Amino acid sequence: MNAKTFPLPSSVKVIAGTEAAQAAYPYYMQFAKGDDQRFWFYNSMHFPEPMCAFDSVTGEAAYCALGAANTRVHCLPTTKGIDERIINGRVYIGGIGVTDPAEIKQRTDEFMQRAFYYYENWERLYAQWKDKMRALIEDAQQLPKPSLPEYEPLEHVRAGRGIASNHFLLDTYQKTLEGYFRMWHHHFEFLLLGYGAYLTFFGFCKKAFPEISDQTIARMVAGMEAEIFRPDDELRRLARCAVQLGVTAPFQDGVGVEKILQSLRELGPKGGEWLKELETSRHPWFNVNVGDGFYHYHRSWNDDLSMPFAALPNYIRQLQAGTNIDRPVEQLIAERTQLVADYRDLLNTDEERAAFDQMITLAHRVFPYVEGHKFYCEHWYTNLFFNKIREFGALLAQHGFFAREDDVFHLTHYELESAIVDLMQSWSAGSPPRGPQHWPAIVATRRAAIAVWAKNDTPPALGPVPEIIDDPAIVMLWGITRESLDAWLTAGEKPDSKVLKGFAASRGVVEGTARIVKSVDEISRLMDGDILVCQVTNPTWSPIFSKISAAVSDIGGSMSHAAIVAREYGLPAVVGTGTATRRIKDGQRIRVDGGLGTVTILD
Amino acid sequence: MASELIGWFADIGLADRPTVGGKGGSLGELTRAAIAVPAGFVVRTASFERCIGELEKQSPVASLVESLGAHDLDRVTHVARDLRKRVEAALLPEDVRCAILAATVQLGDAPVAVRSSATTEDSAEASFAGLQDTYLWVIGADAVLAAVQRCWASLYSVESLSYRRRQGIPESGVAMAVVVQRMVDARTAGVMFTRSPTTGDRSVVVIEGAWGLGSAVVSGEVTPDRFVLGKITGEISVRNISDKHVRHVPLPDGGTREEETPEAQRNAPCVSDDELQRLRDLGRRIERHYGRPQDIEWAIDQDGHVLILQSRPETVWAANDAKSVAAAKENPLHHVMSVFGGNLSGGKG
Numbered sequence: 013m014n015a016k017t018f019p020l021p022s023s024v025k026v027i028a029g030t031e032a033a034q035a036a037y038p039y040y041m042q043f044a045k046g047d048d049q050r051f052w053f054y055n056s057m058h059f060p061e062p063m064c065a066f067d068s069v070t071g072e073a074a075y076c077a078l079g080a081a082n083t084r085v086h087c088l089p090t091t092k093g094i095d096e097r098i099i100n101g102r103v104y105i106g107g108i109g110v111t112d113p114a115e116i117k118q119r120t121d122e123f124m125q126r127a128f129y130y131y132e133n134w135e136r137l138y139a140q141w142k143d144k145m146r147a148l149i150e151d152a153q154q155l156p157k158p159s160l161p162e163y164e165p166l167e168h169v170r171a172g173r174g175i176a177s178n179h180f181l182l183d184t185y186q187k188t189l190e191g192y193f194r195m196w197h198h199h200f201e202f203l204l205l206g207y208g209a210y211l212t213f214f215g216f217c218k219k220a221f222p223e224i225s226d227q228t229i230a231r232m233v234a235g236m237e238a239e240i241f242r243p244d245d246e247l248r249r250l251a252r253c254a255v256q257l258g259v260t261a262p263f264q265d266g267v268g269v270e271k272i273l274q275s276l277r278e279l280g281p282k283g284g285e286w287l288k289e290l291e292t293s294r295h296p297w298f299n300v301n302v303g304d305g306f307y308h309y310h311r312s313w314n315d316d317l318s319m320p321f322a323a324l325p326n327y328i329r330q331l332q333a334g335t336n337i338d339r340p341v342e343q344l345i346a347e348r349t350q351l352v353a354d355y356r357d358l359l360n361t362d363e364e365r366a367a368f369d370q371m372i373t374l375a376h377r378v379f380p381y382v383e384g385h386k387f388y389c390e391h392w393y394t395n396l397f398f399n400k401i402r403e404f405g406a407l408l409a410q411h412g413f414f415a416r417e418d419d420v421f422h423l424t425h426y427e428l429e430s431a432i433v434d435l436m437q438s439w440s441a442g443s444p445p446r447g448p449q450h451w452p453a454i455v456a457t458r459r460a461a462i463a464v465w466a467k468n469d470t471p472p473a474l475g476p477v478p479e480i481i482d483d484p485a486i487v488m489l490w491g492i493t494r495e496s497l498d499a500w501l502t503a504g505e506k507p508d509s510k511v512l513k514g515f516a517a518s519r520g521v522v523e524g525t526a527r528i529v530k531s532v533d534e535i536s537r538l539m540d541g542d543i544l545v546c547q548v549t550n551p552t553w554s555p556i557f558s559k560i561s562a563a564v565s566d567i568g569g570s571m572s573h574a575a576i577v578a579r580e581y582g583l584p585a586v587v588g589t590g591t592a593t594r595r596i597k598d599g600q601r602i603r604v605d606g607g608l609g610t611v612t613i614l615d
Numbered sequence: 616m617a618s619e620l621i622g623w624f625a626d627i628g629l630a631d632r633p634t635v636g637g638k639g640g641s642l643g644e645l646t647r648a649a650i651a652v653p654a655g656f657v658v659r660t661a662s663f664e665r666c667i668g669e670l671e672k673q674s675p676v677a678s679l680v681e682s683l684g685a686h687d688l689d690r691v692t693h694v695a696r697d698l699r700k701r702v703e704a705a706l707l708p709e710d711v712r713c714a715i716l717a718a719t720v721q722l723g724d725a726p727v728a729v730r731s732s733a734t735t736e737d738s739a740e741a742s743f744a745g746l747q748d749t750y751l752w753v754i755g756a757d758a759v760l761a762a763v764q765r766c767w768a769s770l771y772s773v774e775s776l777s778y779r780r781r782q783g784i785p786e787s788g789v790a791m792a793v794v795v796q797r798m799v800d801a802r803t804a805g806v807m808f809t810r811s812p813t814t815g816d817r818s819v820v821v822i823e824g825a826w827g828l829g830s831a832v833v834s835g836e837v838t839p840d841r842f843v844l845g846k847i848t849g850e851i852s853v854r855n856i857s858d859k860h861v862r863h864v865p866l867p868d869g870g871t872r873e874e875e876t877p878e879a880q881r882n883a884p885c886v887s888d889d890e891l892q893r894l895r896d897l898g899r900r901i902e903r904h905y906g907r908p909q910d911i912e913w914a915i916d917q918d919g920h921v922l923i924l925q926s927r928p929e930t931v932w933a934a935n936d937a938k939s940v941a942a943a944k945e946n947p948l949h950h951v952m953s954v955f956g957g958n959l960s961g962g963k964g
Binding site: 088089090120123127128131132205208209211212215216219220221222223224225227228231351354355358360361363364366367369370371373374484516519521605607608 | 811814815816817818819843845846847848850851852853854888935936937938939940941942943944946947948950951952953954955956
């Protein structure tokens with residue numbers, strides 16, 4: 013029926029000169045015979061950039077857990093898990109649907125016993141989940157920093173430990189890896205069920221109110237107290253502390269973090285008190301990544317204080333001007349309650365209102381998890397994980413395996429284990445490790461490949477177009493529908509237009525100067541009133557929302573936290589444009605219409 | 616006596632429809648609900664009946680009409696021409712004449728709109744009522760009087776007479792009220808639907824408007840700008856700005872004309888976001904007052920005041936309102952099967 017198909021996987025060629033880097037990914041991630049018969053799409057939402065060899069562990073761990081939850085734990089009736097392939101550094105994924113009616117029936121019976129149990133015991137299980145997550149984080153924090161002493165410490169000998177330090181490299185590495193895989197199981201324990209309950213309410217609203225916007229439905233459900241708002245709340249608290257303690261002078265725009273900290277130390281006890289408050293906030297609330305946490309270079313506020321510190325001068329100025337900078341939580345809750353009541357009133361019948369009540373009750377019940385899990389999983393735990401790997405990188409770099417600690421991320425997790433064993437052996441033998449002869453050339457090749465791949469446009473999807481997208485996991489997590497596939501198919505045919513379309517995330521119309529910000533290092537380039545254009549918006553960037561006049565992103569849905577933050581700040585935002593950072597040039601004048609979801613290039 | 620002949624908007628409401636017509640009753644109702652409606656009065660059906668009564672004294676009217684064969688088009692045409700002339704030229708009973716003139720003077724010097732206001736709400740008859748005339752930008756008491764009589768006379772048009780004969784409607788039941796209302800010198804005017812005309816969605820307000828008087832939009836001579844707003848949230852989800860090549864403007868000596876829109880304005884939005892929000896707010900208030908979705912005519916004057924000219928209950932989608940898109944389930948969890956159960960494509964927007 014479909015005249016059009018996306019390119020077949022077998023027709024996508026590995027870019028010349030990057031074959032060796034492509035071969036680094038595990039064999040089970042390579043496209044193979046048979047894959048041409050299936051539909052694949054580029055997971056640009058989670059992996060918008062080429063994957064370093066090590067970082068591909070995130071896809072592996074996540075899909076192991078997602079698939080297990082769907083296929084074996086909750087037994088989703090019509091879908092199983094997700095297969096992953098990587099080509100030219102790009103992650104393609106394909107869902108496994110269930111089409112045999114007998115199997116659907118059997119899985120439906122299982123699903124209703126399992127998923128319904130979760131829904132019925134949601135609060136208890138979620139409380140238990142938080143305990144499990146905290147314990148897991150605690151375990152990860154307890155893992156020692158990998159190091160090799162010249163001689164085993166005397167106290168180990170006298171204590172009769174009997175196990176030498178080199179063994180603990182492997183032990184720590186394996187525990188680190190195991191913990192990461194385990195974390196992703198926690199991540200998906202509730203996630204599909206949570207999104208499913210949300211989508212049930214969403215589907216009802218779309219039927220009852222055919223023209224309702226996605227963001228309005230999101231606003232009816234969105235929570236106000238989720239952990240993900242805390243980091244920004246902590247910044248406001250620190251701004252208030254600075255004002256109360258009278259130590260605001262060091263906080264000036266354009267002054268580096270080290271300089272500010274130094275000035276505070278010089279301010280004596282008051283400055284010291286503020287620094288103590290800073291430490292309270294940092295643990296755990298600064299464990300937020302400046303991206304989605306899926307890449308090793310998405311560092312956290314704790315790793316790089318420049319992001320949170322960039323926001324402090326502005327908050328302090330607002331406080332000094334007598335502005336209340338607290339999130340108006342009570343007002344937001346009252347607005348949500350009113351919004352729900354107003355829409356409920358518009359329904360046709362009491363029968364509909366009763367159904368509405370049941371569905372929104374369930375949506376409100378599951379939403380704290382949907383919003384809250386990210387802080388524990390994608391931010392806090394992932395941050396600990398990548399930093400632990402970075403410690404191994406530092407140790408290996410110290411032993412000459414490669415030049416810089418971050419080079420470690422050009423090894424797969426299997427290769428890293430081999431490098432660690434290499435180091436363990438050489439330390440034990442007292443001979444030089446083999447790694448320094450082996451890895452530098454490989455790292456250089458792979459680093460070059462990543463740079464080549466980053467400039468390469470990759471097809472949004474591969475393989476035959478499915479008749480319908482009937483996979484709840486794919487619809488829920490990636491928002492992919494038949495309509496969006498059709499749009500992708502025709503995208504290449506349109507003449508170069510000045511208008512970009514995305515999700516209408518937060519209403520309002522603004523014209524201004526576009527500032528393309530590709531990483532957190534470029535945040536300081538934003539001037540007051542600029543329009544932020546970035547690949548992924550993230551709530552941890554929220555402090556800079558007080559500075560910009562609008563936000564545009566390549567990736568993200570109207571349910572994303574970025575959209576929620578933009579609405580709170582009353583800024584127009586268009587997310588999920590796909591191509592904004594490529595099509596808009598830095599400094600161009602653009603118009604953002606957050607109600608229509610359009611971005612117009614004016615120059 | 617005057618109150619039987621004339622009714623000021625502030626003194627009438629929907630209950631008075633038998634004597635002030637649907638349009639008049641609605642304008643009264645809106646005025647009482649403190650909605651900004653241009654001031655005006657209704658020439659009640661009693662005035663019409665007094666006028667026809669006087670004509671009956673000279674020569675029969677009702678019996679002449681009732682004697683017409685529904686399909687005898689020649690005779691219908693002849694009688695219609697005769698009766699329209701008689702009604703338009705009739706010398707009104709003194710009290711009726713004085714009541715209309717006095718009310719017109721009391722309304723002030725400003726130009727007025729004179730429109731018929733049918734006394735039935737039956738949809739077929741409403742469309743028949745729609746055949747009758749509207750006179751815009753009428754200036755001076757004598758011109759008002761003449762316009763009122765022309766409205767009455769429109770009841771004796773060929774179309775009206777044929778319709779009544781085909782339906783066998785007795786002449787004793789025929790009456791017309793006429794609305795006389797201060798005219799808005801509209802910068803922009805248009806219509807507003809408090810539910811989507813295309814999907815029936817009650818959560819949105821659709822606003823269409825163009826430059827100048829609303830007659831250009833209602834008559835379809837110009838493609839209006841079109842906006843869709845969330846009724847509750849106010850978010851503007853559709854914003855189609857059209858090429859509004861012409862506009863209707865008043866003539867200094869009365870009446871209106873069509874002119875080309877100045878180049879700079881043609882493709883500019885005819886309402887500001889703030890005005891859209893004020894319209895939405897008015898739409899919600901009117902809908903709440905009537906307890907059901909409304910089709911509304913509005914205008915914004917040269918000073919930026921938003922005024923309501925007319926409001927009618929929406930009828931097309933109202934028939935669906937008893938249906939539910941979903942019902943409560945004994946176990947609320949069964950709702951999630953609409954997502955997980957395998958018919959996802961039907962449930963997504």
